[in-house]
Amino acid sequence: MHPAYSVIFFTTASGAGYGMLVWLAALAALGDPNPGLVGGLILFALALGLVTAGLLSSTFHLGHPERAWRALSQWRSSWLSREGVAAIITYGPALLFALGWVVFTSVEGIWMIVGLVAAFMALVTVACTGMIYASLKAIPRWTDITVVPVYLAFALSTGGALALATLAVISPLPSLWAWLVTLAIALSWGLKLVYWNRIDNAAPVATAETATGLGHIGPVSLFEAPHTGENYIMREMGFQIARKHAARLRIIALVLGGAVPLLAFATAALSVGPVMVAACIVGVAGVGIGVLLERWLFFAEAQHAAMLYYGAKAV
């Protein structure tokens, strides 16, 4: 599949923003953050800014952005519609949570409850994003059972890294939280490794023989394409990354996005002051690069069944 930058930016940015909301709610419920005006403004501006920037970027690739509101109507059948509805609902409790944190300097009682509701809705929204892809039978590898968990895990690890790094500057947290972020990063890449292993070893779902129904005659190959140039389908679905490039990018993603932030946040957990801040910044940078590579590969490695009509042997 063609890895469109608007979709990669949308899923990673809004994922990180929603992840941040979950961590802020967890802090409110379990920890003892120092709610306050400046810190709260920075934290919520970052979280809701990322969510909003992501949502806006997802409308840029529409043919008719001015009709985007219509996308909220078909939640009965469409995961894309459900994602839109969930995203908008999330703003309600998230803004109330921000109000308590920033204006009333409180994350207790009702403010904690709206925070937890915001966190729940954030997770629902990210799960809907994952389901948009996981529900597409035409791209068999995306229907893998790990797709939605990977989306959730990366939202948590990127959001956690951002929240921790921001708080490291504003009002440092107990080391427990750095360990939790480390755990989330480890979980994300663990799940991603499972996904990569499963897609590498998955049996083909459809073949050129089943796509044409000519398998009873013998092996089927494309003799002549319908036209000498490209068409929309070939540009949108025909993007394919060479296997050796994919393998290299996976290693780069694992090292920069996995190993480096794991070490960085472990260091942050064990240190204080400028060392901790520096470690958090390195960790955020690593996780950021990692999730962008992970998401780019998610699209670039996916094969669409329609390409069976254009010379692909199996998907």
Next chain:
Amino acid sequence: MTSLPKQASDQKLGLVIDLDICVGCHACAVNCKEWNTGGHSAPLTDEDPYGADPLGVWFNRIHTYEAGDGPDGQTVHFPRSCLHCEEPACVTVCPTGASYKRESDGIVLVNADTCIGCKLCSWACPYGAREYDHSDGVMKKCTLCIDRIENQNLPEIDRVPACVSTCPASARHFGDLGDPNSEVSQIVAERGGYDLMPEMDMKPTNKYLPPRARPVSTAPTPENTPIRAAESGGTGSRFLDWVDQTLSR
């Protein structure tokens, strides 16, 4: 509403394509483009049509495949368009309700006034049947020529999709596949018409008729092999060799 109709329609209008007869002339694709660029989903925009990298919207595309190896292999011309599935994923993924399946006859259509151009329906279709119009910013697809089949201004004989009316080999048939007694259903039953990619669970309405079995080829024999001039002690003259070969056929 992009939820599917609760009950499948009794009438299931669709195409039956005979791969045994299709000669791969592309006339159906050309007439489809010709009609539909002025029809329900008009225009079918072409970008850079005379340039180095032309791109355009077509509802019908003709592929040619080789099936099988060696003397028993066949070259099969393969027209491909929307299959008007009974359970079309392109409809249920649509977030706006622009993509819908008609309750009365099962035709899958796009409402160009409410489509936001998110392209998700084209991702959901395993058959590559939907094509995005960059100039209009909406998705387009085969309408089964609803503006012909219901058109009271056309003589009755012409109330079939443009691809069907133009096929010089009569390789395309149009009719109600929901009625077991219809002509198309009977052809499908008789010839073993099949679904493309049944594993995708979309239950296509359109059916394809397989190429008929060919006589099994045998190893080359003196009777069925032209005698090469050189092998038969060629004459040295190209003209006489040609006469020799022609007469030996």
